[in-house]
Amino acid sequence: MRRPLLLLSITATLAALATSLAPPAAAAAPDWNTDLAAAAYAADPASVTASGSENAATGPGEAVDADPDSRWSSESSDSAWLRVDLGATVRVDRVTLDWEAAYGKQYVLEVSKNGTDWQPFYTEDAGTGGSVTAHTYPQEVTGRYVRLRGVERATPYGYSLYSFKVYGGTPAPASTTRTNLALHHPAYSNYYQHAGNSPAFVTDGGRPADLKADQSRWSSDWNADRWVAVDLGATSTIDTVDLYWEAAYAVDYELQVSDDNRTWRTVYRPSADDVAARRADIKSPGEAAGRRDTVKLPTPATGRYVRMLGKERRSFYNPAPATAQFGYSLYEFEVWGTGGSADAAYPALPGEQSGAYRTTFFDDFTGGALDRAKWRVVRTGSEMGPVNGESQAYVDSTDTVRTENGSLVLAAKYCKGCTQAGGGTYDFTSGRIDTHTKLDFRYGKVSARMKLPVGDGFWPAFWLLGSDVDDPSVSWPASGETDIMENIGYGDWTSTSLHGPGYSADGNIGALQHYPDGGRADQWHTYAVEWTPTGMRFTVDDKLVQYTSRTKLESTRGQWVFDHDQYLILNLALGGAYPAGWNKVTQPYWGLPQSSVDAVARGGVRADVDWVRVEQKG
Numbered sequence: 001m002r003r004p005l006l007l008l009s010i011t012a013t014l015a016a017l018a019t020s021l022a023p024p025a026a027a028a029a030p031d032w033n034t035d036l037a038a039a040a041y042a043a044d045p046a047s048v049t050a051s052g053s054e055n056a057a058t059g060p061g062e063a064v065d066a067d068p069d070s071r072w073s074s075e076s077s078d079s080a081w082l083r084v085d086l087g088a089t090v091r092v093d094r095v096t097l098d099w100e101a102a103y104g105k106q107y108v109l110e111v112s113k114n115g116t117d118w119q120p121f122y123t124e125d126a127g128t129g130g131s132v133t134a135h136t137y138p139q140e141v142t143g144r145y146v147r148l149r150g151v152e153r154a155t156p157y158g159y160s161l162y163s164f165k166v167y168g169g170t171p172a173p174a175s176t177t178r179t180n181l182a183l184h185h186p187a188y189s190n191y192y193q194h195a196g197n198s199p200a201f202v203t204d205g206g207r208p209a210d211l212k213a214d215q216s217r218w219s220s221d222w223n224a225d226r227w228v229a230v231d232l233g234a235t236s237t238i239d240t241v242d243l244y245w246e247a248a249y250a251v252d253y254e255l256q257v258s259d260d261n262r263t264w265r266t267v268y269r270p271s272a273d274d275v276a277a278r279r280a281d282i283k284s285p286g287e288a289a290g291r292r293d294t295v296k297l298p299t300p301a302t303g304r305y306v307r308m309l310g311k312e313r314r315s316f317y318n319p320a321p322a323t324a325q326f327g328y329s330l331y332e333f334e335v336w337g338t339g340g341s342a343d344a345a346y347p348a349l350p351g352e353q354s355g356a357y358r359t360t361f362f363d364d365f366t367g368g369a370l371d372r373a374k375w376r377v378v379r380t381g382s383e384m385g386p387v388n389g390e391s392q393a394y395v396d397s398t399d400t401v402r403t404e405n406g407s408l409v410l411a412a413k414y415c416k417g418c419t420q421a422g423g424g425t426y427d428f429t430s431g432r433i434d435t436h437t438k439l440d441f442r443y444g445k446v447s448a449r450m451k452l453p454v455g456d457g458f459w460p461a462f463w464l465l466g467s468d469v470d471d472p473s474v475s476w477p478a479s480g481e482t483d484i485m486e487n488i489g490y491g492d493w494t495s496t497s498l499h500g501p502g503y504s505a506d507g508n509i510g511a512l513q514h515y516p517d518g519g520r521a522d523q524w525h526t527y528a529v530e531w532t533p534t535g536m537r538f539t540v541d542d543k544l545v546q547y548t549s550r551t552k553l554e555s556t557r558g559q560w561v562f563d564h565d566q567y568l569i570l571n572l573a574l575g576g577a578y579p580a581g582w583n584k585v586t587q588p589y590w591g592l593p594q595s596s597v598d599a600v601a602r603g604g605v606r607a608d609v610d611w612v613r614v615e616q617k618g
Contacts, residue, residue, distance in 0.1 A: 032206030074158035100160035103129030106151035194502025211290030220327035229307030236339030246329035257303030350533035381422025390576035432571035447528035457592035477504035502558020
């Protein structure tokens with residue numbers, strides 16, 4: 001049985017989404033969660049077309065009819081496609097695909113203004129079916145037509161899709177009458193938690209009535225120094241700003257305007273009494289609710305950009321008497337006034353760099369000692385503190401860091417209770433070096449030839465870390481981390497991964513690679529990453545083991561934080577969270593069994609590095 005079809009035409013739906021001329025006190029939340037593909041099909045079944053269908057019962061309309069049990073099944077062709085005409089030009093916020101068992105292994109989502117010229121905004125190169133939501137932020141995805149174009153099927157059958165949903169709305173146009181100028185306009189922030197909480201949600205017109213539900217909201221990471229901004233498209237006269245907060249609201253903040261998105265003028269800040277009252281409102285997260293701040297400016301402000309700059313986050317009992325703070329969480333950012341323009345657009349993402357690669361850093365460790373003009377020796381308690389539950393202290397000693405026979409040696413040592421570092425006592429020492437302040441760089445091919453120790457809980461790594469990691473307004477994982485090679489003592493595999501907001505720690509974007517033809521970690525192998533503005537390509541012995549594109553990462557996981565400098569790190573850790581997650585060892589050390597302790601005590605547990613190279617374009 002089919003569900004009732006939506007009777008409202010797509011044009012009327014978009015008009016309702018785009019316009020609201022009532023004053024803020026009377027404004028109702030628009031229908032922000034309308035599936036525009038279903039609305040288009042309800043208004044005109046001919047708006048949905050496909051390259052073909054398996055049979056009459058699985059035509060293209062079955063993917064957009066709001067019935068979760070019906071499906072479009074294409075002809076048996078890798079290049080099959082499905083297209084929807086939305087009836088009007090919209091800014092597309094996200095597209096959701098619900099696959100049947102015959103899913104796409106490779107496919108592209110595209111948008112067009114005329115049905116002829118197509119712009120890709122999401123490319124899947126390793127699909128696994130299920131439900132996939134591709135968020136468009138921070139890309140400019142505006143058009144009337146949206147298309148799924150197949151590249152490679154995962155099965156011998158045609159593509160089979162239960163639903164093809166499109167969400168978004170028409171950007172607020174220039175207006176001489178008072179309106180919400182921010183609706184469906186580009187929004188930005190310095191950091192956000194993950195793709196489902198990007199700043200794009202603050203201008204989509206959506207907010208739950210009780211200001212409590214987890215939907216349609218921007219959520220920053222856990223830091224007070226965070227902002228969210230809206231581009232109105234042209235200079236505007238602003239008299240009121242409405243902020244619809246989730247429970248994690250700002251205790252103190254500034255509203256600012258700008259003409260150029262660089263120089264900001266503060267036009268409002270809560271009074272000291274207001275801040276004190278907001279600070280005193282402490283409840284458990286389950287009891288706390290959001291709030292609406294209607295800020296009527298004493299004098300209308302002019303500017304093209306408006307932003308909320310957080311100064312202090314709300315505190316919670318979690319549970320009492322412990323106090324917790326979360327990131328700022330904002331459902332909607334409404335800017336009321338006149339002016340603006342629907343022409344506001346997200347800037348184009350960076351493209352590939354031009355030119356040929358050239359070596360900009362190389363060390364083959366042939367000197368009699370570590371070249372300290374290139375490397376910094378890292379010490380626990382000085383350059384870093386304890387991390388990840390690891391058992392070693394990093395020390396500056398030729399016992400743990402040295403050159404030997406043309407290679408770098410990072411060695412582990414055992415001595416019960418012998419090492420004091422950073423206020424702690426350690427039974428193990430080991431080596432870690434990096435290039436911070438000596439080589440901090442952006443983009444390039446980074447590679448090293450290494451031979452690794454095998455044994456449960458030995459954790460050598462070759463990786464990059466964002467150079468701003470020690471800035472308290474950034475910190476990890478907003479700094480970004482690129483793990484070119486990690487090994488936790490298993491002889492037959494290593495791993496690669498990326499860490500950032502929304503994809504850190506156990507939730508990283510990573511892959512395992514098993515050596516072919518009986519290869520082992522304790523043999524020489526070359527580990528590398530090619531880091532570009534558009535993605536990361538990891539290889540082992542020149543074989544691709546992981547590719548992550550910028551657009552796929554931001555569409556499905558979180559913010560790309562790899563457009564700034566990183567630096568090189570080589571280290572040998574012992575035990576800790578990553579090994580323990582695999583070997584389940586808790587005694588005598590977390591992730592480090594007695595057999596591995598004995599191996600360290602006997603000597604010879606070491607990671608060897610033949611050379612390290614950085615190549616860059618330009």
